[in-house]
Amino acid sequence: MWEQLIIQPMTNLLLYIYALLGHGPHTFGFAIILFTIVIRAITWPLNASQVKGAQAMQELQNDKEWQEIQKKYAKDKEKLAQEQMRIYKERGINPFASCLPTLIQFPIIIGLYQSIIRALSAMPLDMLKLSRTIYPFQNAEAIIPLNSKFLWMNLGSPEAVHILGYAIPTLAVVVALTTYVQSKLTMPASSNPNDQSAQMSGMMSIYMPLMLGWFALNFASGIAVYFITSNTLGIIQYAATGRANWSNLLPGGDKNKQISKKK
Amino acid sequence: MNTKRLILISLIALGAMLLSACAGRSTVANTWHGLAADADRAYVSTGSLIYAVDLKNGSEVWRYPAKVDASILYFANPVLTADGQLLIGSAGKNHDFISLDPATGKEKWAKAFSEAKGTWVASPLVLNNTIYAPNDDGFLYILDMNGNQVADPIEIDGALWSAPVTDGKLIYLSSLDHFLHIIDPASGKVLKEIDLAGALPSSPVVGNDGAYIGSFASTIEFVKPNGDHKVINKTESRVWGSPIIDGQTLYYADLNGKVYSFDIAGGNQNWSVQPAGSVVASLLMVGDHIYVASEPDATTGKGTLVALDREGKKVWNQDVEVGGKLYTTPVASGDLVIVAPYLADFTLAAYDVDGKQAWKFTPAK
Numbered sequence: 001m002w003e004q005l006i007i008q009p010m011t012n013l014l015l016y017i018y019a020l021l022g023h024g025p026h027t028f029g030f031a032i033i034l035f036t037i038v039i040r041a042i043t044w045p046l047n048a049s050q051v052k053g054a055q056a057m058q059e060l061q062n063d064k065e066w067q068e069i070q071k072k073y074a075k076d077k078e079k080l081a082q083e084q085m086r087i088y089k090e091r092g093i094n095p096f097a098s099c100l101p102t103l104i105q106f107p108i109i110i111g112l113y114q115s116i117i118r119a120l121s122a123m124p125l126d127m128l129k130l131s132r133t134i135y136p137f138q139n140a141e142a143i144i145p146l147n148s149k150f151l152w153m154n155l156g157s158p159e160a161v162h163i164l165g166y167a168i169p170t171l172a173v174v175v176a177l178t179t180y181v182q183s184k185l186t187m188p189a190s191s192n193p194n195d196q197s198a199q200m201s202g203m204m205s206i207y208m209p210l211m212l213g214w215f216a217l218n219f220a221s222g223i224a225v226y227f228i229t230s231n232t233l234g235i236i237q238y239a240a241t242g243r244a245n246w247s248n249l250l251p252g253g254d255k256n257k258q259i260s261k262k263k
Numbered sequence: 264m265n266t267k268r269l270i271l272i273s274l275i276a277l278g279a280m281l282l283s284a285c286a287g288r289s290t291v292a293n294t295w296h297g298l299a300a301d302a303d304r305a306y307v308s309t310g311s312l313i314y315a316v317d318l319k320n321g322s323e324v325w326r327y328p329a330k331v332d333a334s335i336l337y338f339a340n341p342v343l344t345a346d347g348q349l350l351i352g353s354a355g356k357n358h359d360f361i362s363l364d365p366a367t368g369k370e371k372w373a374k375a376f377s378e379a380k381g382t383w384v385a386s387p388l389v390l391n392n393t394i395y396a397p398n399d400d401g402f403l404y405i406l407d408m409n410g411n412q413v414a415d416p417i418e419i420d421g422a423l424w425s426a427p428v429t430d431g432k433l434i435y436l437s438s439l440d441h442f443l444h445i446i447d448p449a450s451g452k453v454l455k456e457i458d459l460a461g462a463l464p465s466s467p468v469v470g471n472d473g474a475y476i477g478s479f480a481s482t483i484e485f486v487k488p489n490g491d492h493k494v495i496n497k498t499e500s501r502v503w504g505s506p507i508i509d510g511q512t513l514y515y516a517d518l519n520g521k522v523y524s525f526d527i528a529g530g531n532q533n534w535s536v537q538p539a540g541s542v543v544a545s546l547l548m549v550g551d552h553i554y555v556a557s558e559p560d561a562t563t564g565k566g567t568l569v570a571l572d573r574e575g576k577k578v579w580n581q582d583v584e585v586g587g588k589l590y591t592t593p594v595a596s597g598d599l600v601i602v603a604p605y606l607a608d609f610t611l612a613a614y615d616v617d618g619k620q621a622w623k624f625t626p627a628k
Binding site for chain 2: 123124125126127128131140141144145147154157
């Protein structure tokens with residue numbers, strides 16, 4: 001089911017783009033970039049809804065009425081839940097609007113990841129699977145094997161640039177950096193010092209870059225190309241909404257903003 | 264640490280685990296086993312370990328290494344040399360190329376091969392006391408029998424997944440990028456590069472003053488030493504395994520599971536049959552039997568070893584196990600044919616010429 005509905009269509013889309021580009025050297029890297037753009041375009045409404053939902057929930061944390069009911073019903077969880085639901089209803093906020101799109105996107109991200117790995121076919125078993133994944137309308141004879149060279153990288157292997165005998169994982173650094181920038185930009189300022197969702201966002205902006213950077217360090221560099229493209233598109237998408245919190249990128253930027261808001 | 268922080272860290276760890284589980288190439292590579300045999304033992308490479316198994320009773324003689332290292336993985340067919348070495352390279356993150364004593368499993372030498380950018384999927388060729396080792400990075404490395412590089416590696420460009428073969432004078436080496444390369448071992452020069460229009464995952468077979476090879480273009484080609492080549496037959500599907508030659512007859516199989524016999528002298532196909540499921544492994548000829556190792560077919564769900572006679576008639580067949588896939592080319596030693604199924608409960612099984620199972624080998628934990 002997963003194979004037929006997710007992996008095969010995604011892999012074939014990736015290979016179709018690769019074939020359109022001429023399946024020569026460097027084209028698979030560009031195919032991953034275009035493929036990521038296509039997937040991001042398809043999931044644009046989901047991303048937009050997620051951003052909107054997260055923003056609404058964040059704004060609610062700074063709302064006076066919301067903060068008052070937190071204090072008032074701190075010892076009565078049932079009443080607190082009822083009051084919270086009332087506020088959600090009155091303001092037309094869906095508390096799941098921020099996490100539901102993420103849940104829907106998760107299989108897409110996993111499928112995308114598996115498709116890239118499948119297409120790269122690093123071992124004989126992978127290539128056998130790939131040969132059985134390709135739809136009949138594609139010219140499999142010409143496509144297989146994929147040319148995994150892209151710029152200075154072999155997209156099937158972890159990337160590193162060798163300088164003075166040291167292997168510098170440049171892509172892993174760029175992945176961590178773009179993930180950090182994206183998470184910081186999408187993190188709205190909070191004036192509530194007890195705002196747990198702001199604390200969670202702050203932690204995410206540390207852990208996620210580390211996790212994705214670790215993946216880029218240890219896995220095929222094709223995945224790193226996907227992460228970088230996806231992060232860059234995420235940054236552009238968020239900037240296009242005019243809500244990007246650029247001051248967060250500076251050290252203490254979020255705190256400064258909180259202080260100025262309090263004043 | 265509060266509950267939410269714990270939940271967040273757990274979610275990130277779960278995400279990492281899921282992505283790791285999906286990765287085809289990461290710290291853990293995976294593919295089917297490598298297999299070789301001499302008169303006394305079968306040698307099987309199964310990932311982190313290589314086992315030597317006694318052909319008399321299927322018991323373990325030795326395993327290598329003593330301590331499992333997940334960064335070193337062995338999948339290529341080990342190669343036995345005339346001077347008593349067992350050669351194999353790692354397909355893991357570590358690119359070690361090693362020589363073992365086939366009798367004891369003790370390491371004779373090990374080379375780190377940090378300059379090789381790819382892994383060792385293919386077996387090496389030993390010719391005139393020189394080891395020709397093809398790497399996934401597209402280079403053919405040239406070593407002496409102690410593992411020292413004695414010449415600059417030959418740049419082939421495409422990924423090398425199959426062992427070089429020789430007619431004693433020239434080396435024929437197929438690369439995944441559709442090219443068959445003819446190399447002069449004396450000069451180390453690539454004399455010819457021939458585009459065969461489809462991926463070449465297996466080695467050619469040498470005979471009749473040239474080489475025969477099947478490809479993903481669903482063709483069997485004959486290539487002369489001067490580079491002239493022609494399609495001698497078309498197959499129903501892509502060809503993964505190497506053809507075999509028996510006198511003036513060529514046998515080969517395709518991924519649809521069809522087995523073909525081709526009359527080289529007459530230039531026409533004798534017969535084709537479909538004994539079981541898809542065939543990835545090369546065929547094996549022992550005595551009057553052609554052995555076909557296949558994937559599970561739709562009816563039984565079991566991998567099958569089939570013995571055919573020269574006319575394509577089934578002599579016997581042995582189902583291996585539900586889900587057990589026979590991707591590895593079987594090997595023969597004495598009266599035994601040995602198979603190494605992938606995804607089966609056991610690692611090796613040996614059958615006699617009548618199809619009776621002699622033993623099974625499952626490594627002790």
